[in-house]
Amino acid sequence: MITTANIFAHELIGLDAKIIESTNKTLAGLVGTIIFETKNTLAMRSGNATKIIPKSAAKKIKIVTENGACFISGSSMIARPEDRISRL
Template sequence: MITPQNLIRHELVGLEAKIIRSSNGDLEGIKGKVVNETKKTITIEDGEGNEKIIPKGSTTFHFTLPEGVTVEIDGKIIVSRPEDRIKKRFRKYW
């Protein structure tokens, strides 16, 4: 089960995401469903079917879990391949 405490060790594809802060001001406010994730980017599909590729390292995200809980994650924490994040040790950020 995905919780705020283990979100960074989980698959992000399928979660609702919103860009809170970004070094690129044009990206702020983008929200939608995560459809793909690579080492350095997250692809978000908005409600109209448009896909936006967002760099992880310079962005702060709000992810909405299936239970409706919203979690804020600094993209620098999740810059790695999704399959490598489950093995990685993290300091507590919450």
């Protein structure tokens, strides 16, 4: 079960997300579903378009889980998904 306390130890693919703050003004307010993740980027499907978001550009991301929403910094997610677990 994904909670705000263990969000970094789980897979983000398939979760709904919204970019609240970004250094790139065109990304702020983007809403979609996370479809892919690399070390430095998130790919989000918004409507029919897929946007690649640099994690370092996303200052605040709202991720919706089944238990509510959590707000995280994109720079705190910079790592390969499998390596995030070992950092905890």
